[in-house]
Amino acid sequence: MRFHAALIVLLIARTAVAQESRPPESRSASAFDSAAVAKIIDEGTNRSHVMEILSWLTDVCGGRLTASPGYKKAVEWTRTTMKEWGLANAHTENWGPWGRGWAIRRYAAQVIEPVPFPLISYPKAWSPGTSGTLRGEAVYMEAKTDSALETFRGKLKGKLVLMDEPRQLKPHFEPDASRLADSSLLQLANADLDRPRRRGRPNFPSDFRRLMALENKKLKFCIEEGAAALLSVSRGDDGTVFVQSASIPTDQNIQRDKRAHVYDKNSPEILPQIVLSAEHYNRILRILSKGLKVKLELNLDVEETREDSVANVIAELPGTDLKDEVVMIGGHLDSWHTGTGATDDGTGVAVCMEAMRILKTLGLKPRRTIRIGLWAAEEQGLLGSKAYVQRHFGERKAAADSAEPKTILKPEAEKFCVYFNHDNGTGKVRGIYMQGYETLRPLFRSWFAPFRGMGASTVTPVNTGGTDHLSFNDIGLPGFQFIQDEIDYDSRTWHSNMDVYDRAQEDDLKEAAAVMAAFAYNAAMRDDKFPRKGQ
Ligand SMILES: [Zn+2]
Numbered sequence: 110m111r112f113h114a115a116l117i118v119l120l121i122a123r124t125a126v127a128q129e130s131r132p133p134e135s136r137s138a139s140a141f142d143s144a145a146v147a148k149i150i151d152e153g154t155n156r157s158h159v160m161e162i163l164s165w166l167t168d169v170c171g172g173r174l175t176a177s178p179g180y181k182k183a184v185e186w187t188r189t190t191m192k193e194w195g196l197a198n199a200h201t202e203n204w205g206p207w208g209r210g211w212a213i214r215r216y217a218a219q220v221i222e223p224v225p226f227p228l229i230s231y232p233k234a235w236s237p238g239t240s241g242t243l244r245g246e247a248v249y250m251e252a253k254t255d256s257a258l259e260t261f262r263g264k265l266k267g268k269l270v271l272m273d274e275p276r277q278l279k280p281h282f283e284p285d286a287s288r289l290a291d292s293s294l295l296q297l298a299n300a301d302l303d304r305p306r307r308r309g310r311p312n313f314p315s316d317f318r319r320l321m322a323l324e325n326k327k328l329k330f331c332i333e334e335g336a337a338a339l340l341s342v343s344r345g346d347d348g349t350v351f352v353q354s355a356s357i358p359t360d361q362n363i364q365r366d367k368r369a370h371v372y373d374k375n376s377p378e379i380l381p382q383i384v385l386s387a388e389h390y391n392r393i394l395r396i397l398s399k400g401l402k403v404k405l406e407l408n409l410d411v412e413e414t415r416e417d418s419v420a421n422v423i424a425e426l427p428g429t430d431l432k433d434e435v436v437m438i439g440g441h442l443d444s445w446h447t448g449t450g451a452t453d454d455g456t457g458v459a460v461c462m463e464a465m466r467i468l469k470t471l472g473l474k475p476r477r478t479i480r481i482g483l484w485a486a487e488e489q490g491l492l493g494s495k496a497y498v499q500r501h502f503g504e505r506k507a508a509a510d511s512a513e514p515k516t517i518l519k520p521e522a523e524k525f526c527v528y529f530n531h532d533n534g535t536g537k538v539r540g541i542y543m544q545g546y547e548t549l550r551p552l553f554r555s556w557f558a559p560f561r562g563m564g565a566s567t568v569t570p571v572n573t574g575g576t577d578h579l580s581f582n583d584i585g586l587p588g589f590q591f592i593q594d595e596i597d598y599d600s601r602t603w604h605s606n607m608d609v610y611d612r613a614q615e616d617d618l619k620e621a622a623a624v625m626a627a628f629a630y631n632a633a634m635r636d637d638k639f640p641r642k643g644q
Contacts, residue, residue, distance in 0.1 A: 141631040145473055146559050149630065152467045153623035160615050163459040165190075167449035167610045174234055175443040175486040175493075176210040176372070176416040183442055184420045187462065187483055191424040194466050196481075198425045204485075204496035205418030208373040211235045213446065214410040218383060222404040223396065229348050229386035230340075231447040231606060233355035235371040236382045238411040243381075245269045245337045247393055247403040250327065258323075258330055265334040269405050272327060273342040275394045276387045281347075285600040288564075289539050289592070297540070297569035297592065322361055329358045331380060338381040338407055342390040351605045352447045353488070355382040370489070374415065381409055419485040421493045426468050428478040428633060435478045436632045437528040438464060438625055439494070441487030441577060448608030452598060456613055456621075457531035458483055463618075464626035475633035477526055484577050487532070494577035503584045516584045527632050527639040528588035529625060530578040534602065536594035537617040538624045540567025544578070546587055548640055556631050563620050567592055587639045591624070 153159075166173075170183040184201055192199040211234060218228040221244070248268040252258040314320065331339060343350040357371050357379055369376055385393075396403050422442060428434065440457025444450020465481050484493035498504070502525055503518035538560075541553050550568050557566040573590050581588030596617065602608040632639065 141556060142634060143559065145630060146627045148471050149467055149626045150559060150623045152471055153463065153619055153626065157463065157619045157622065158466055159459050159463040159618045159622050162462050163451065163455050163613055164610055166455045166458060167451045171449050172446040173442060173444040173450050174211060174446040175489060176207055176419045177212045177446065178210065178412065179212065180443055184422055187422045187442065187458065191462065191465065194469055196424040196465055196469060197427050198423070201420035201422055202497065203418040203420045207416045207419045208376065209235065210414035210416045212412045214412050215408065217408045219406050220393065220403060221406050223401055228389050229350060230383050230389065231350050231352045232409050233352055233382040233384060234446050236355040236409065237379060239338065239381055239407055239409045243337055243407045245405060247271055247397060247405055249394055249397050252327060255326065258326060265331060265336040267335065267337050269338045269340055269407065270331050270336045271340050271393065275391045276342050278346045278387055286596040288594045294539060294567040297571055298567050300569055300571045325358055325361060328356055336380060338383060340383050340385055342387055343384050345605065346387045348386050348388065349601060349605050349607050350384055350386050350447060352384045353445060353604055355379055381407070383407065421485055421497050422483040424465065424481050426465060426475060426479040429474050429476050431476040432478050434524045434526055434638060435480050436526045436629050437480045437482055438629050439482035439484060439528065439577060440531045441493065442483040443485050443488055445488060445604050447606035449610065451608050451610050451613050452534040452602045453604065453608055454487065454532045456535045456618055460531045460618055460621045460625055463622035464629060467622065467626045468630060473630060475630055477633040479629045479633050487577055491577050491580050494580035498580045498584060502586060505584060518584065522586065525586055528578060528581045528586065529628050530576055530588065530590045531621060531625060532576040532590065533593040534596060534598035535613045535617055536596040536598065538565045538591045538593055538621045540565060540569060540592040541589055542573040542592060543568060543570050544572050544582055544589055545642060546640065556628060559627065560624055565620065565624060585642055587641065
């Protein structure tokens, strides 16, 4: 995609103004080795490994739920592969405590009466198994209030309980994928607010807290009443099922970050929890509404392991005269379990690994060390990257003399330069979010120059959240995430059973790997480290 001619003029004019007002030394600070970047683009475009890396991660390792066998396989595969490429210091760094590993060994679900049909459905992560085949009647627990809930007392024993209202499905007039229009990119570039970008994810209803409390009561009620399993309806449709963790009953009065987790070693006993495609969930409800009985059969066999800690994977391309300083790139190695974590975040891992491979293969000698971090448990709250940042760079700690926590930095933070993250699906890189580092605009603009023809050049003051660069930002270190096109992501692959290799777009990923390699290399070569906020 190319910019409209008028927009090009406008953008050039903005750059010219910015360049005029800068002193000469900062102009040279924006310079980069364009011959090296040309080689990076050539290697990344013409001899790419990015799809092969992704196929190993997704097809062979499979879903990579944190601490699952698939996750551990991916830890081993990424570490050994990077070692074989000749990267230095390829190793794992364990952190904890964690709790339980979990994976599906076998799963089948089906309606057997009044008419048999297999169910498009998946167990929620860390759900217990059914100890053999479970047969039972479906009951729709329609309860919007506490008193309505009481009417189900004594009626749920051995039943498979449908927990949600039916979902009305509508035709799709919006495409699953779209490229960011020039007008949207221009809006991002010109935005003057330091406001977080909102993704197109579900809006929370105004009585969210009441609904959460009711959900929690329903969960406890079904356990007390001896129900056999809980069935819920997926968001989305067309047979796509979006699935995350099983819910555990929680005390709503306990502060959110102090509550137990379903993956903890001693997490409370729960019932098997299954998510059904909207079409199949609705069908069961329609049959029930005719006064007919619906019988189901469920068989879930899970593998559970005790995992005291989980691993991040780290590898390096050593620097030269500034080798003690470090530029980092990364994405998260963990995923959800129903697909193969292709776009969340297999693509980010493949892009970063490919960037490291490109730099190593070309024999480039960065001044600073370039380090890749592949994080565990992003899906449980950026936990792997947080643990890494805390161990190496510092943390925010409650302070006796102020209400605000204080940032305590470690000596390694002095040597830290910058972190670039990739985690917004397969979509083409279109630019970068500045995360409040406005002084970096001219630098980033110049680094995007070789990628302008590919459609990547927008530098926006708008911030983005939701992923591992925040772990660095939290303690005041510069960490960035790229602007990407929305390709099948929120609509289709994000946390769904359709998050699979086939949804990854080869050309977009080749470009992303070249951008990542170039940004890492440029950062590793400049005279100055990256500025910290306020500098
Ligand atoms: Zn995710």
